[in-house]
Amino acid sequence: MSILVLEAVTRTHGSGDGQVEALKHLSLTVAPGELVAVMGPSGSGKSTLLHLAGGLDQPTSGRVLVEGTELGNLSRKALAQLRRRWIGYVFQDFNLIPALTAAENVALPRELDGVPARKARKEAVAALAEVGVPELADRFPDDMSGGQQQRIAIARALVGERRLVLADEPTGALDSTTGEAVMALLRARVDAGAAGVLVTHDARHAAWANRVVFLRDGRVVDESVYRAPEDVLAP
Amino acid sequence: MSVRNGLLALLAERPRYGYELRGEFEARTGTTWPLNVGQVYTTLSRLERDGCVTASDAGESGQQYYEITAEGRAEVTAWFTTPVRREARPRDELAIKLALAVGNQDVDIAAVVQAQRTDSLRALQDYTRLKAQAGPEDLAWLLVLDAMVFQTEAEVRWLDHCESRVVQGRRPVVRPTPVEDVERAR
Structure with missing residues (x-):
């Protein structure tokens, strides 16, 4: 199921x-x-798409379903709960809470969702291990590099049962090799069973996607899908 | 790209004399690709042989006047709508294609740009997947892949830029300063 x-x-x-x-x-x-x-010039509808997918905005017509649940039918409370439970966000500026450690940042959405603190912490530590930085669990965001902070943000986006990650220019504040490492990580987490939507201006990073959708004036104008690997580099 | 595509694209705009084609081609592409007269006439006679153009009888001036046929028009359309292959790019075919597209009201530049961008993105996806499969011990291979990735990325950024220019309004054809003049002025 999608x-x-x-x-x-x-x-x-x-x-x-x-x-x-x-x-x-x-x-x-x-x-x-x-x-x-999702690529496209400014004003093409990229951010609107991400807001709708994340339940932060409602469509004028049409339906948005996350894990089979239609967002339009939900009460505010139920929508907030669904967002916390299933959807993770990754932003250009990381958006970690400076007063919390990495593990606490990652555990926070789970605790808000009513998971007991001890279990939430355990899940957070596991999520940090999955993004390759278990040693950062007790560090504060200010003591980390941008690349490390974005790893924490990806761990937070996919902690517990969360399987949908919505990323808005996640590499925008990073240098090219760090940005690439973050994209490789996002790719790996998606390969492990998550689903991701990535909004970016950067073709090099969009190329990590299975599909690249081009938006212009609110419409999909074209799509680029992976080819069979044997065709790659063929003369 | 062949000289053939370039000359046909110019003839798709209106019929022209042979000598006129050479001047127009060089003016439009900023002489990034100088042609010699021989090349122009050899190409024109091949085009005539293939049924892509018809030549009118030499007038008093002794100049032949070339007109595109339906077949020739189909070839031009195919050229404009087919992305430039990465493997075979003598000169910068893509830049020349866009320069010629600007002067042709029948060509949808945004569509030319988008077809190329989708193709480039697909190539970028391929390179990226090869990178993801390569281990850190394949450093040399990774560096080669990086080179292809960055070249293709530059192309996509340039295409984005072209598109925003096109959106700003299709301008009348402005003749670029020939490259030699720019160099001479330095």
Whole structure:
């Protein structure tokens, strides 16, 4: 089953003459093990897509389903719970809480979700091991490099049962090799069974995705899908 | 790219004399690819043989006037809509293709850019997957792959840039300063 489904989603801002269609009848599904990159010029609808997928915004028409649940039918409380439980975010500026250690940052969404502190901590430590930085568990964000902070953010995005990671320019604040290591990590976590949507301007990072979707004026204009590996580098 | 594609693209705009084609081609591409007269006429006679152009009888001036046929037009369309292959790029075919597309009102530049970008992104995905499969012991191989990745990325960024220029409005054809003049001015 697809983890994320966008079905004929349209999002209109404003009304009358000032009406802007940020997304027009857009459909997209993301299955476990799949990373989809979304590219397009500023104002093409990339951020709107990510907000809708994350339940931070509602479509004007069409449906958004996460893990089979339609977001539009949920109460505010139920939506907040679903977001905490299933959806992880990764931002350009990491968004870790400076007063909490790495493990506490990762455990926080689980604790908010009612998981007992001890279990949440255990899950957090496991998630940190999965992103290759178990030794950072008790460090504070200020004592870490940008690349390390982004690893923590990816651990937080995929802690516990969370399987959908929405990443908004996750490599924007990182140098090229660190950015690449973060993309390799995101790819590996997705390969391990998560689903990811990545918004980026950077073709080099979008290339880690299974599919690259090009948006223009709220519509998908084109898509690039992996070819069979034997065709690679063929003359 | 062949001279053939370039000349046909110019003839798709309007019929022209042979000598005129050479000047127009060089002016439009900033003489990044100088042609000699022989090349132009050899190519034109091949195009005529293949049914892509028709030559009118030499007039009093002794100049032949070339006009594109439906077949020739189909070849131009195919050239504009097919992404440039990465493996075979003598000169910068892509830059020349876009330079010629600007002067042709029938060509959707945004579509040319997008077809190329999708192709480039697919190549980037391929290289990236090869990188992901390579171990750290394959350093030399990784460096080679990186070179291809960064070249392709540069191309995609340039295409993004071209697109935003096109969105800003299709401008009348501006003749670029020939490369030699730029160099001479230094």
